[in-house]
Amino acid sequence: MGAEPTRVSDEFVTVARVADVAPGTAKTVVVGEREVALFNVGGTFYALDNTCPHQGGPLAEGWIEGTRVTCPWHAWTFELTSGAMTLGDFACVDTFAVRVEQGAVRVARRPRGATEP
Numbered sequence: 001m002g003a004e005p006t007r008v009s010d011e012f013v014t015v016a017r018v019a020d021v022a023p024g025t026a027k028t029v030v031v032g033e034r035e036v037a038l039f040n041v042g043g044t045f046y047a048l049d050n051t052c053p054h055q056g057g058p059l060a061e062g063w064i065e066g067t068r069v070t071c072p073w074h075a076w077t078f079e080l081t082s083g084a085m086t087l088g089d090f091a092c093v094d095t096f097a098v099r100v101e102q103g104a105v106r107v108a109r110r111p112r113g114a115t116e117p
């Protein structure tokens, strides 16, 4: 009989080590089937869907200023804490809860507000 697979939290997945994402930078990670942009703002981590709702620009490659990121393609800007677009409420991106545990950065498998499948 084979060993049981290690059961980790069903809700969060480890995506990086803290040292992998320096303060003021971001990294693209994969959570399930989604690309997620993981940001480190002064030691606090935020996770947003990496795909800009305008035309799909990679938000992890955007410009970070405070708790905002500006898409590198056409400069739409989003609040990291809420995913809201700063120029109006006609667009937003999904946000994911983040936990730091023993040097590991863990991101929720489902975005905030998502219902069970």
Ligand code: FES
Pocket (backbone or CB within 6 Å): 052, 053, 054, 055, 056, 057, 071, 072, 073, 074, 075, 076
């Ligand atoms: S793709 Fe992000 S602003 Fe256009």
